[in-house]
Amino acid sequence: xxxxxxxxxxxxxxxxxxxxxxxxxxxxxxxxxxxxxxxxxxxxxxxxxxxxxxxxxxxxxxxxxxxxxxxxxxxxxxxxxxxxxxxxxxxxxxxxxxxxxx
Numbered sequence: 001x002x003x004x005x006x007x008x009x010x011x012x013x014x015x016x017x018x019x020x021x022x023x024x025x026x027x028x029x030x031x032x033x034x035x036x037x038x039x040x041x042x043x044x045x046x047x048x049x050x051x052x053x054x055x056x057x058x059x060x061x062x063x064x065x066x067x068x069x070x071x072x073x074x075x076x077x078x079x080x081x082x083x084x085x086x087x088x089x090x091x092x093x094x095x096x097x098x099x100x101x102x
Contacts, residue, residue, distance in 0.1 A: 061100040069093050 026038040
């Protein structure tokens, strides 16, 4: 029995030891020059989590600013629409909306 087979747990998807073993594996990438780069799965998992979190924040920003713009224009009368404070606030919400979309 080799020492490598002792360290590898039984392949059981519900086992905590198997999950830890799989999470600590490396993916090998070969570039055009033939050099091999090992990338841990933890790095890929963290990057994916970061991208999903970032997309969720941008989505919530788009929704909140869009609804705020709609509600503020629905309940504003003609006098309030021409006030400088309302114009500045509306422009700020519009810019926030555009920056979240782009």
